Amino acid sequence: MESITPQHYLILAFLLFSVGFFGVVLRRNLLLVLMSLELMLNGINVALVSFSRASGNLDGSLFVFFIMTVAATEVAVGLALLVALYKKRKSVFSEDISLLKN
Amino acid sequence: MDSFLNFSNENLWIEIWPELCLALAALLILGLDLFRKPDSSRLLSGRIAILFQLGLVIFHLFDYLVWHHTFDRVAFSGMLSLGIQGDVMRSFFLLSSLLVSILGHQYLKSGSLRCGEFHHLTMLATAGLMLLVQSSHFLMLFVALETVAICFYTLVAYNRTSEKSLEAGIKYLIFGALSSSLLLFGIVLIYGVGANPEAWGAVFAGYESQDPLGFKYISNLLESNPNNLLLKAGVVLIIAGIAFKIGAAPFQIWVPDVYHGSPMPVTAFLAVSSKAAGFFVLLNLVNGPFLGMAEFLMPLLGFVATFTIFFGNLAACAQQNLKRMLGLSGVAHAGYLLVAVMASMQFAGNSDRAVWVLFFYLFTYLLASFAVFGVMGLARLKDEMDHEFSVYEDLVAKHPWMAFVLVSGIASLAGIPPFAGFIGKLLLFSVAFEAKLHFSLIAMVVGVAISIYYYFGWIREIIFKPRPSFSDETEENEKDLWVKIPSFSMFKLCMITLAICSLILGIWQGPFGDAF
Numbered sequence: 001m002e003s004i005t006p007q008h009y010l011i012l013a014f015l016l017f018s019v020g021f022f023g024v025v026l027r028r029n030l031l032l033v034l035m036s037l038e039l040m041l042n043g044i045n046v047a048l049v050s051f052s053r054a055s056g057n058l059d060g061s062l063f064v065f066f067i068m069t070v071a072a073t074e075v076a077v078g079l080a081l082l083v084a085l086y087k088k089r090k091s092v093f094s095e096d097i098s099l100l101k102n
Numbered sequence: 103m104d105s106f107l108n109f110s111n112e113n114l115w116i117e118i119w120p121e122l123c124l125a126l127a128a129l130l131i132l133g134l135d136l137f138r139k140p141d142s143s144r145l146l147s148g149r150i151a152i153l154f155q156l157g158l159v160i161f162h163l164f165d166y167l168v169w170h171h172t173f174d175r176v177a178f179s180g181m182l183s184l185g186i187q188g189d190v191m192r193s194f195f196l197l198s199s200l201l202v203s204i205l206g207h208q209y210l211k212s213g214s215l216r217c218g219e220f221h222h223l224t225m226l227a228t229a230g231l232m233l234l235v236q237s238s239h240f241l242m243l244f245v246a247l248e249t250v251a252i253c254f255y256t257l258v259a260y261n262r263t264s265e266k267s268l269e270a271g272i273k274y275l276i277f278g279a280l281s282s283s284l285l286l287f288g289i290v291l292i293y294g295v296g297a298n299p300e301a302w303g304a305v306f307a308g309y310e311s312q313d314p315l316g317f318k319y320i321s322n323l324l325e326s327n328p329n330n331l332l333l334k335a336g337v338v339l340i341i342a343g344i345a346f347k348i349g350a351a352p353f354q355i356w357v358p359d360v361y362h363g364s365p366m367p368v369t370a371f372l373a374v375s376s377k378a379a380g381f382f383v384l385l386n387l388v389n390g391p392f393l394g395m396a397e398f399l400m401p402l403l404g405f406v407a408t409f410t411i412f413f414g415n416l417a418a419c420a421q422q423n424l425k426r427m428l429g430l431s432g433v434a435h436a437g438y439l440l441v442a443v444m445a446s447m448q449f450a451g452n453s454d455r456a457v458w459v460l461f462f463y464l465f466t467y468l469l470a471s472f473a474v475f476g477v478m479g480l481a482r483l484k485d486e487m488d489h490e491f492s493v494y495e496d497l498v499a500k501h502p503w504m505a506f507v508l509v510s511g512i513a514s515l516a517g518i519p520p521f522a523g524f525i526g527k528l529l530l531f532s533v534a535f536e537a538k539l540h541f542s543l544i545a546m547v548v549g550v551a552i553s554i555y556y557y558f559g560w561i562r563e564i565i566f567k568p569r570p571s572f573s574d575e576t577e578e579n580e581k582d583l584w585v586k587i588p589s590f591s592m593f594k595l596c597m598i599t600l601a602i603c604s605l606i607l608g609i610w611q612g613p614f615g616d617a618f
Contacts, residue, residue: 006294006298006301010294013290017283017287020283021280021283024276024280030272030276033276034276037276037279037280037283040280040283040287041283041286043287044283044286044287044290047287047290047291047294048290048293051290051293051294051297051298052297054297054298054301055297055298055301055314057297057298057314059241059293059297059313059314059315060290060293060294060297062241063241063244063293063315066241066244066245067244067286070244070245070248070252070282073248073252074248074252074255074275074279077252077255077256077275078255078272078275078276078279081255081259081268081271081272081275082272084259084262084268085265085268085269085272088265088268089265097269097272098269099265099266099269099363100266100269100270100273100358100359100362100363
């Protein structure tokens with residue numbers, strides 16, 4: 001019976017990262033874009049933890065805490081901006097937010 | 103107590119005193135603003151911020167010019183490595199932060215926005231930038247980068263009464279977070295291979311350092327495994343993340359929108375500090391940990407630089423909005439600077455000349471950009487984001503000093519002698535020629551030639567008489583278009599100093615001259 005190796009974790013992390021990436025690029029709802037950004041960071045966390053576990057080096061596990069903190073601040077700022085924008089435009093869809101054109 | 107003292111001595115906290123001072127002063131300003139009595143002046147925090155940063159700039163210059171704190175040193179067990187180049191960049195960021203505070207002070211005078219937070223965020227971002235350029239460990243690099251980025255997201259959206267500013271903030275946040283995720287994924291791939299080389303088909307060489315996120319370890323790893331696929335992917339992702347930050351094509355899509363929507367002082371901050379930090383980090387990476395991959399990176403960077411130069415210049419020609427135009431011309435400048443980074447890779451091991459050319463170029467870019475954005479900030483428009491060419495019609499007759507400062511800034515950006523920008527471009531060309539980057543050199547020359555077109559269009563509006571207009575209404579409106587500045591004010595003095603500095607540096611390079 002085959003066991004789960006770091007390679008499998010890397011594939012999982014890559015898939016999560018890609019789902020998040022395409023979510024950011026393709027989604028029209030800005031709330032979902034913010035969620036996709038989180039998904040990308042979570043994919044990275046999975047990879048970090050598995051690498052760290054496989055090699056016995058704790059730096060990776062430590063790094064995850066920093067990433068989680070940063071992700072939280074990023075989303076806090078993002079949601080604050082989104083709320084301020086929603087008050088003005090009454091919409092969170094990217095096609096309604098396009099004043100910045102030539 | 104003893105262990106505390108040991109901890110403090112081992113980590114050399116004293117080495118980061120400018121960052122600590124900035125961060126503490128930023129907190130102080132925030133607190134002061136919180137407990138300010140409602141009837142006292144709301145501009146007080148701005149004055150404190152400017153005075154404090156002026157003192158810090160002077161003291162920091164003293165620190166490394168007079169007391170010669172310029173030897174290479176390592177602090178925080180390999181997290182930071184400090185040296186003369188890092189010190190030059192630190193002074194650069196302090197100076198630019200001082201100028202942002204001066205511009206911001208002027209900008210906030212008229213509006214109803216709060217002042218304390220602006221200066222607080224500017225100073226925190228600067229402290230982050232100063233740590234970023236000295237980091238020699240990927241954990242430090244990531245945390246410093248995010249400190250800067252989160253301050254910038256807020257600053258870009260600072261004018262929250264304007265929808266455009268908020269929109270620019272959201273756009274910058276999404277693109278910025280995307281780019282940091284790419285960078286992070288690259289770091290993780292390199293970490294994964296570095297921590298456990300055998301599992302990923304890499305060779306394990308005896309390493310000097312045991313820290314798989316430190317630059318030294320990664321440098322050894324990449325040197326012994328230049329063909330590992332995962333390592334290559336990691337390097338490309340990290341370079342892509344930084345290319346986003348400096349606005350290099352094909353990652354430049356956010357630049358025009360964000361420059362357009364952000365308040366004027368923040369546009370200047372983004373254009374100068376954020377870009378300079380990106381370049382210095384790139385320089386550190388390609389000359390440090392990524393040196394083993396130089397053969398693989400050269401064509402990649404060459405393509406990116408050429409594409410960036412052409413895209414930036416051609417797109418800027420088509421712009422009617424001046425802030426967008428400046429953003430795209432900033433993209434073109436990023437292309438020129440990338441060529442300097444490539445040149446420094448060609449001179450591997452002996453890259454000092456290319457690095458000093460890069461510094462000189464960044465410094466002229468700072469002088470010119472702050473002059474241009476400072477004067478632009480004085481226009482009182484219905485919508486402050488909409489700077490068209492027509493706003494500047496015949497400025498030379500209305501306000502000669504503004505016209506002088508603006509023209510000197512634009513001419514320096516365009517690279518017209520006798521301004522400093524010309525010398526900067528000349529040095530860049532000579533360095534590219536020495537490094538045998540002939541193709542990039544041709545791209546640069548063509549790019550500069552194109553850029554003269556749009557810069558001159560602007561100069562023409564300022565200096566030469568406007569087209570005859572037959573409606574009286576426009577005449578009435580134009581009378582009070584520009585903010586009145588008292589004849590002796592700090593802001594005016596500072597703007598004129600910037601213009602004169604870029605004139606003097608164009609004729610006499612002084613302290614920089616020895617390095618070439």
